[in-house]
Amino acid sequence: MMRLEEFILSFSIILISIMIVGNVIAREVFNSGAFYFAYEVSKFAIIIATFMGIAYAARKGRHISMSAFYDFAPMKVRKVMMIVINAVTAIVMFVMAYYTYNFVLFEYNTGAITTSLEVPRYLMAVFIPIGFLTAGIQYIRNTIVNFTAKAKDKVYLGIDAVDYNDQREKDLKMEDISI
Amino acid sequence: MLATLLSIMIILLLLNFPMMIPLILAPVVIMLIYNPNLSMDILMKQLMTGIESPVLLCVPLFIFAADIMTAGKTSQRLLDFVGSFVGHIRGGYAVTTAAACTMFGAISGSTQATVVAIGRPMRERLLKMGYKDSQAMALIVNASDVALLIPPSVGMIIYALAAGSVSVGDLFIAGIIPGVIVFLAFAIYNIIHAKVKNIPLGEKASWKERFVHFRKALLPLGFPIIIVGGIYTGIFTPVEASGISVLYAIILEVLIFKTIKWRELPGISLSTGLVTSAVFILVAGGQLFTWVIGFAGIPRMITEAVLGTDPSALFVLLMVSVFFFVGCMFVDPIVVILVLTPIFAPAAEAAGVDLIHLGIIVTFQAALGSATPPFGVDIFTASAVFNKPYLEVIKSTPPYIVMLIAIGLLLVFFPELSLVLIQD
């Protein structure tokens, strides 16, 4: 079963596909502009996917980082680094949630609407603070997991992701994207 | 200010922070220190601006299509078919990868989309052939950048607008020779590399085997035909082609080959969404960074200080190369072209530089910059798509960067390479 965040992430990608394909078919087959909202809805979906995906990517340890020095550090140092990185990142996420929440209020107060569907623009922005907030919570969980018993001889990048440096012997699968 | 900004970013980067943190934090800190009276809302708005360009939509869609084809049989059948022809040639797969990236770049016009659509299936086969992963990824990331040089290039269209009276059609033609030079350089390098590293050869396939692979690949071969044909006949745009490729992948894998069930699609799109988020949060953060340095007037301040009065044509072109290269290491190429071109074009024109020639230099450096550490956006894409550490992706790029810098200089010193095809 998918969790809510997974469902949202997965659905937004499918939604973009439907919009873009629908627009082509409407134009080329029916010579119609019926999918006039295609790009606007896609914009909506891409914002949702980007920001609602932060927490999910954090859980899976999939955010991009420059691990050059980290990779050479011994396990204890890596663990300390991961704890600090996850904790500080959590703080930054919460600060961003606060700032973007204010931005949503600002959008709400301007009453601005979108050009095609003429819906309030804050509806689009509202996913940004939610995304940062859930990401902040996830990074706290990523911090805590490194203090638990199961992290005794391992470092966790995210609660679902053990540090690849601890798995070197086990011949890491190239594509561990869960399908 | 610039020093503060860069030090914050580099320290956080080296400490293995998620790259979104320096990209987000540095601009926020700068705003708090230098413009405390200005509302943070303006800056936050940029998080949306950065990712709402419709052209970016082809990134998740091509990833989705590639994910479906990788989960199913399409990419395997295509690779078997290609392999039956090039598997026994030294460096054959690497050259095929470079060619596929160049061709796909030509039709999609997007470097990121190329990394995804060609990179995924080709990397798998390169690994099987005995290439090191970093080698495979360096080739993919750099070959994908040729996309910016071969029409229809979004970068050139943006440049033409920013530079004023420049013909997009002429730019498209002028990019052909430089694009071919880059492809040849990569091909030769890879053939030599394969010889030196003694990459094992596959068995030479018989014509009968080739025919079997061809028959199996018949429907998958419809994929490039539909995409290329659809774009060139104008049935759809490159972005729309990414949507159509999702549709075609679903038709093949779900309806015809029945390798994937409908209920498996949400799981595949979930992994697409994960990669999309990891890349796009950086695009959004890059826009914050761009906005702050733009608001502080830094790009213009620096360029005007550097150019001085009455610079020579050669000096302008070299400076253009440096600025676009460095700019695109940090910021999205489209934004760099929009911001820097209007500053450099008048000075270049005054110094006697042909604006088409300038456009080729600009596009070339933008392509090079987006494959160059630390912030090259194609490196992010590869790192996210292949789920590989950043360092692994960039480890084998130096030879490519050196080749590209050399070609860049060649293009500066020999304007004919860009201009010969458009002279009457």
Next chain:
Amino acid sequence: GGGDGDESEDTGSEDSGSEEESDSGSGEGSEEASGDFESDQWRMVTEELQGEVQFVYAQEFAKRIEEKTGGAITVEALEYGALGSETDQAQLLQQGGVELAVMSPGFTGGQVPDGQIFSMHYLFPTDQEQIHQILKDSEALNTDLRKKYEEHSITPLAYWSEGQMAWTSNTAIKSPSDWEGLNVRVQESPLMRESYDAYGATVQSLSWGELYTALDRETVDAQENPIFFIESASFNEVQDYMMISGHNNYVAMTTANTEWYNGLDDNVKAVVDETVKELQDWVFDEQKKQNEAGLQAIKDEGSTEVIEFDEDQIAEFREAIQPVHEYYREEVEGIDPELFDKLKGEIEEVTGE
């Protein structure tokens, strides 16, 4: 425009010395300026690139303000790109992040629906001098519409035209029925859908970055833009016809942040008002120069036939679009019918119809 090269270098180098203070310049006051003006730095953001109409307008504005204040007040002109999209720039002005902006009325994110009045087809006359006069003198625009913008912290100081919008297409469009079945790419909105529907054409949304190629390959058939921009973006290279149709003009507003403008000293405010007023005639000539140069370049390039509508054709289109004028007045969300009627009356006065 090549003739403006010298100016751009001048303003540029003065700006670069003052970057560090950014927008908090007014309090510094180290040197008491000449005359009665306290030294200050303003910024004027535009939606166009260097050399294009809005940007040279901003440069000329900067030059004159500096002269009139004896160098005490400097204005930095900012081109499109660095500070985000058009709507971002509008918000920047609303929040006082920049003092001044040149913007088109449509980019306020639907906050002032009446701004759409400028995108209606065949509402304004086709004679450029008459349009110039209406934009300068209209009370509906300069008083009533200004008030509506001021509710959102935007004070339009002047409205001016950047020239006519032209249609480009691969089929010749000489009467409304020639639009039948064509796909046209314009900035998507309900009003635009309704307008082109009246001619039988379909509005298609398409990203700007793909437009050149889409026109080339006939993914879409037509688009609209000001003439100087069509040339700048090279759309003429991939289209066979350009219709100087008189359907519309590209209107820009010189705007100030309302709170900032109202807080200016009287003598400073007087200088701003005076400069904006002077520039109305100046920019009329400037856009004319740029559009004529653009038109000439399109003719020289030679692949595009230019079709200029005559009185009869314009009358025919005007007739076809009438229901959309009604639609705008009655149906479009949030617009003020009285403002529409008033402007229409003022236009009729000028054209003598």
